[in-house]
Amino acid sequence: MKIAAPGDTAYKTWLGHTQHCPTCLAGLSCPTAVKLGRVWREARR
Numbered sequence: 001m002k003i004a005a006p007g008d009t010a011y012k013t014w015l016g017h018t019q020h021c022p023t024c025l026a027g028l029s030c031p032t033a034v035k036l037g038r039v040w041r042e043a044r045r
């Protein structure tokens with residue numbers, strides 16, 4: 001069993017957000033999703 005990479009948690013947070021956020025579900029530009037996506041990219045480094 002491998003240890004989850006730091007990016008995994010950030011990705012799941014982003015994924016969970018997009019699946020429950022009305023703005024994201026509507027396909028609109030969501031500042032929160034943008035922010036979470038940025039955190040994910042930072043964590044993958």
Ligand SMILES: [Zn+2]
Nearest residue numbers: 021024030033
């Ligand atoms: Zn959103």
